[in-house]
């Protein structure tokens with residue numbers, strides 16, 4: 305599991321710009337950003353360095369922000385790669401709440417997802433040859 | 449109890465007493481106050497035709513503007529040589545309203561407040577610090593007279609000089625504090641800053657607080673900090689001052705001083721009486737005031753009669769704590785809604801702050817209500833579903849409390865204007881026909 309920074313945001317012009325500036329001001333480097341939006345509000349999901357520190361920095365300037373555990377899996381960059389992963393998850397009885405994909409600097413495709421239910425997921429993934437990524441594989445984790 | 453023979457008088461006798469006082473009162477105001485002469489005539493109300501207490505409902509109302517129109521002494525029913533005291537409202541929103549008192553009026557007022565001292569567990573050995581403002585405002589002198597009438601030792605501090613208040617409370621073994629709830633909180637906080645724990649280092653066991661709206665949270669916090677029970681007292685300067693109604697130690701509604709006042713609750717739109725238990729505007733008729741009597745005075749305060757008897761033994765009916773002012777009331781799809789109700793609902797949700805904005809508009813032919821409420825920075829969300837579930841739960845709670853559908857929208861922390869006045873928290877965009 306890795307940590308994702310989640311930020312609650314209103315759908316107002318300019319809000320995303322302000323948010324990105326606040327993250328930059330906190331000295332945090334982002335690797336991926338995706339937005340789930342409704343007519344009224346959005347949830348911005350970010351993979352970044354030191355997600356815990358970033359959440360605290362955002363809270364201190366008035367954002368509703370937190371870090372959330374999500375699953376990150378390296379996906380082979382070939383046709384049907386993602387479909388094979390979904391088959392494994394389905395077999396383990398896992399529901400995917402949301403998911404998104406991004407590429408690392410070394411050209412690996414990372415599939416990030418929030419899951420509920422299921423059991424023995426890690427084992428099933430390993431058996432099918434998928435690599436569940438650790439924080440250090442994806443970003444510079446918080447210093448302890 | 450300070451006056452058990454009156455406070456526990458059986459209802460039948462009490463109502464007979466009210467009728468005995470009401471009949472000559474109506475005649476007196478009709479003869480002596482030109483305003484009432486004209487308003488009774490205009491309404492076709494015969495001041496001598498009253499047979500039962502219910503007949504009072506045929507009398508016209510008195511409103512604050514009537515008092516302003518008769519500034520300064522037009523509403524006095526006694527010659528000036530009988531007037532011993534004058535109080536007046538601040539007049540921030542117009543001409544001040546002036547109320548005069550004869551010696552008998554002050555005596556009745558003292559008795560009313562003295563009942564509160566009894567309910568705050570006062571004894572003749574008690575020392576009561578009065579930290580209400582003294583002056584034209586009725587709080588200070590009302591409490592002062594009530595404390596002396598009861599036989600307690602009164603420390604007339606008025607407001608301000610808070611450190612000295614704390615020192616004297618400690619040095620004089622003050623056991624009853626009478627002031628506004630916000631000032632009581634300030635005194636408690638000041639004591640803590642001085643290294644004095646009011647709950648253990650001071651002897652205060654009762655507080656008599658009124659003149660301001662007070663949430664249940666504030667009340668409990670204050671009781672805990674001070675280590676004392678808080679008795680809510682109600683009054684308004686046009687009618688008398690603090691003591692018109694007052695809680696007993698059971699804190700389940702405020703007993704009206706029914707030997708001196710008749711209270712009615714009317715619908716704020718139609719002005720028709722509502723049944724006991726239903727919220728509406730409090731209307732007061734003074735029974736024993738000599739100088740400034742009032743007939744069916746619309747207080748603009750929203751409360752309700754609590755049905756049933758109180759276990760404390762007092763037979764005087766109880767009103768609920770004041771829920772708001774008719775000025776704050778919104779009529780949405782024919783339903784009366786108070787900002788206070790919205791506050792009650794949202795404070796039950798830890799995911800959101802107490803800051804909100806209620807926007808009322810017209811969509812099609814219908815009133816639409818949108819509530820914007822801030823999530824707290826600690827709000828624990830991750831998915832859209834969780835946020836929507838929160839909105840749905842708040843919406844359901846509002847529907848249960850207000851009886852109307854409200855479109856709930858949660859917004860980011862600290863994005864709603866920090867408005868002190870309730871008016872700014874409610875934006876009514878409806879076009880008035």
Ligand SMILES: [Zn+2]
Pocket residue numbers: 695696697698703758759760761762
């Ligand atoms: Zn009682």
